[in-house]
Amino acid sequence: MGSLKILGVTVALALGALGSGAALAQQKLKWAHVYEITEPFHTESVWAAGEIKKRSKGRFDIQVFPASTLGKETDINQGLTLGTVDMIISGPSFAARTYPRLGIAYYPFIFRDGDHLLAYAKSPIFQTMVDEFRKKTGIQMTAYTYYGARHTTSQKAFKDCAGMKGLKIRVPDVPAYTATPRACGANPTPIAFAEVYLALQNGTVDAQENPLTTIEAKKFYEVQKAIMLTGHIVDGVVTQIAPHVWNKLSDADKKMFTEVTREAAARATAKIKERESKLADVFRGKGLEVVAVDRESFRQAVLKNVPLDSMGFTRADYDAIQTAK
Numbered sequence: 001m002g003s004l005k006i007l008g009v010t011v012a013l014a015l016g017a018l019g020s021g022a023a024l025a026q027q028k029l030k031w032a033h034v035y036e037i038t039e040p041f042h043t044e045s046v047w048a049a050g051e052i053k054k055r056s057k058g059r060f061d062i063q064v065f066p067a068s069t070l071g072k073e074t075d076i077n078q079g080l081t082l083g084t085v086d087m088i089i090s091g092p093s094f095a096a097r098t099y100p101r102l103g104i105a106y107y108p109f110i111f112r113d114g115d116h117l118l119a120y121a122k123s124p125i126f127q128t129m130v131d132e133f134r135k136k137t138g139i140q141m142t143a144y145t146y147y148g149a150r151h152t153t154s155q156k157a158f159k160d161c162a163g164m165k166g167l168k169i170r171v172p173d174v175p176a177y178t179a180t181p182r183a184c185g186a187n188p189t190p191i192a193f194a195e196v197y198l199a200l201q202n203g204t205v206d207a208q209e210n211p212l213t214t215i216e217a218k219k220f221y222e223v224q225k226a227i228m229l230t231g232h233i234v235d236g237v238v239t240q241i242a243p244h245v246w247n248k249l250s251d252a253d254k255k256m257f258t259e260v261t262r263e264a265a266a267r268a269t270a271k272i273k274e275r276e277s278k279l280a281d282v283f284r285g286k287g288l289e290v291v292a293v294d295r296e297s298f299r300q301a302v303l304k305n306v307p308l309d310s311m312g313f314t315r316a317d318y319d320a321i322q323t324a325k
Contacts, residue, residue: 029062029086029245032070032079034193036217040268041089041145041237042066048264055256062087068194074173080139080242087245089145092238093174099133104313106176108183108306109299110321111234114146114273121236123324125317138243142258143265147235148211148276155206157226157289161297169207170196177209179311180232183301200224211235212279213272226289229280232298239265 031049035041042064049062070076070085077094079085096103104110111117120126121144130141158164165185171177173190181188186207191199199205200223208220209230215221239261249257280290308318 025059027060027245029060030070030084031062031064031087031089032076032085033064033066033089034068034073034076035066035089037066039213039217040271044145044264044268044271045089047267048260051260051263052257055260056253060253068192072192072194074192080240081137083242083244086242088240089237090240091147091172091174091235092141093172093176095133095137095139095141095238095240096174096176099129099136100312101317102129102133103174103176103311104317104321105236106174106179106233107308107311107313107318108180108232108302109295110318114149114234114269116324117146117234117236118144118269119324120321123320125320125324138247140241140243140246140254141238142241143239143261145237145239145265146269146272147237148213148272149231150209150211150233150235151215152207152209152228152230152232153215153220153224153226154228155225157291158228158293159291160294161301167207168205169209170199170205171209176311177233179302179306180209180230180298183305184298196220197223209233211272212276212283216275216279216282221283221286221288224288226291227280227283228291228293229295230293230298231295232302 031045033041033045037043045064049064052060052062071079073090073094076085076088077090080088092102093106096106105117105120111120134140152164152169154167154169161184164181167181167186169181169186169188170191171181171188172193178188189205191205196208197218197220200208200220207224209232210218210220212227215227241257246254284290308315
């Protein structure tokens with residue numbers, strides 16, 4: 001009996017050690033973004049976090065931090081390198097600060113529509129950029145989500161590029177977003193995303209530009225009178241994983257993170273497209289003027305006043321993107 005008890009104790013200790021090791025093996029990760037908890041970027045990130053936990057049998061415990069709770073978009077992008085965040089969803093325009101080639105996706109009117117953007121996301125040229133960005137920064141881009149076509153809201157309606165002249169318009173703090181306003185003689189003013197509503201409300205700026213779904217989620221329609229369907233940038237956001245996380249993942253875990261975040265991106269994209277298609281009528285119902293502008297006047301102004309090479313982009317990349325299917 002004595003030997004059995006000793007054996008039992010030995011087995012219990014061994015199992016305890018295994019359990020302790022499993023607990024220690026769990027990795028807690030912070031996933032940050034600047035979007036509202038009602039938006040698909042958040043709800044599908046939460047789904048993905050749960051799916052990764054399930055598929056990894058609890059080895060990864062990911063908490064999603066929405067609505068700039070871990071910092072503005074600039075902060076969370078820097079956080080990937082500093083180690084203060086582990087994953088983010090963000091526009092690649094911010095990644096373009098360290099790898100400028102990515103910024104071409106923000107050259108106005110480069111994409112015909114959302115499907116063209118998603119074709120680019122699966123194209124060899126984008127994969128080349130992803131690989132080169134990772135070599136430079138260590139950061140891995142895993143998935144591309146459609147964000148929406150960016151339209152312009154303002155206190156006054158206008159119908160063409162000339163109507164934008166002199167308008168003080170909020171843009172993200174990234175040079176690519178200034179191209180259309182500059183081409184049309186407006187005054188682009190960088191303001192952090194979390195501060196846009198107040199800036200519109202108190203008249204710091206007259207206008208802003210964002211997809212219809214964002215105009216709804218951030219309630220910009222409450223402090224603006226008109227929406228111009230400029231569609232000047234077809235925008236997307238990219239799921240990114242910090243080097244201190246990605247470099248330690250096994251090949252199997254890298255595959256799993258990539259697959260799950262791509263599933264989440266596809267789910268979010270479908271929801272955004274569906275909602276986007278209904279919002280012009282929703283805003284009309286709220287009393288806003290919704291204007292179908294002369295988009296060609298904007299496109300021609302950009303080509304003339306802010307040519308590709310002035311922003312550091314190449315015709316070769318532009319042409320490759322045009323052929324993405």
